[in-house]
Amino acid sequence: MTETEAPFDPASNPSPDGLRRILRSVRTVAMVGVSTNPVRPSNYVGRYLALKGYRVIPVNPVAAGQRLWGQEVRASLADIPAELGPIDMVDVFRRSDQAGEVVDEALATLLDRGLKVIWLQIGVVNEPAAARARAKGVxxxxxxxxKMEYQRLFGELRMGGINTGVISSRLG
Structure with missing residues (x-):
């Protein structure tokens, strides 16, 4: 069995209250695998989080040196300068079979900088890597x-997953 074939139990994720706590406590997010292309999910998730007041540090070796959301794109987690302060969360936009390397780099370079959470995006599951992080208290x-959990848990989603801001069931 390879690292990414280990079974995933969705109940191993924090409860809705736990997710709310995480989203309220995190201030700085290193986003690994971010794209500079504005139509890619990693780009609009990063942009959304930045608009919500999070400091989002983009990480992608191909785009290193470019700027997104007021931050310089870094080549790796290890390239995030200490003067940028604590990194609370690492959000991983990489395939499941690559997530273990990202988790290991985060544990090696960011534990002493306040790392609290590793967040693997939709479709990304790596239970052995998750177990290594949990063993270190992350x-x-x-x-x-x-982004979707923030919208769901803080009342930004409506029927159909769209926040229109308009009540469509008015009588007339």
Missing amino acids: EVVQNLCP
């Missing part, structure tokens, strides 16, 4: 999106 969320 919370893990797998197969969920922080």
